[in-house]
Amino acid sequence: MNEDKVEGVAIANLIGTDEHSVVGWIYRWNTGALAVMWGVNGPQRVARCQPDLSDVEKSEIDFDSLTRIEVKGSGQDWPWRSAK
Numbered sequence: 001m002n003e004d005k006v007e008g009v010a011i012a013n014l015i016g017t018d019e020h021s022v023v024g025w026i027y028r029w030n031t032g033a034l035a036v037m038w039g040v041n042g043p044q045r046v047a048r049c050q051p052d053l054s055d056v057e058k059s060e061i062d063f064d065s066l067t068r069i070e071v072k073g074s075g076q077d078w079p080w081r082s083a084k
Helices: 055-060
Strands: 008-016 022-029 034-038 046-050
Touching (some): 008 034, 022 046
Antiparallel strands (some): 008 046
């Protein structure tokens, strides 16, 4: 990575609930921060990370909320948004 620019590298795949599909990736930036990047279908419920992340890394990306994203078209809002 170039130290003069902010760059990221994928460190883990986000695996969907079908246990096969990669629905997104976890990136580590050269600043040390972690971020989620979703695939073309946008946010989807996640079953696991491959390879697995440490508890600290999972906390940084709020992995628990990624496992509770509602299925598209279900009429349900995302779990971290307040009720209307």
